[in-house]
Amino acid sequence: MTMNKELIDKLKLELQAEQKRLTGLLERTGKHLYRRDEPYSADFAEQAVEVENNQVVEALDAEGKTTLNEIKLALTRIDSGTYGDCTKCGSEIAAERLSAIPHVRLCIDCAKKQ
């Protein structure tokens, strides 16, 4: 059974919007992390805050990159007509699951086994 085209179109728009948002976010985190080469503040308390901020930004950056990559793969699957199929077992991913996480690539059973 092929997926509902209206749903795919809707999710595609969501994926593209998220792709745009993440690209903007990664531009900011990238700039922030690049600037990190500047010396830390002399003040020890301020240093601690800066290090903590960098860790938060690094986590955001890494997470953003991973998600952005998943989104690109999902958009490729939409174009090739395999969107909505589990990339592991090939069975159809539930529409509710795709609506909740449009870039998801595993069906619920495979996700549970991981």
Ligand SMILES: [Zn+2]
């Ligand atoms: Zn599966």
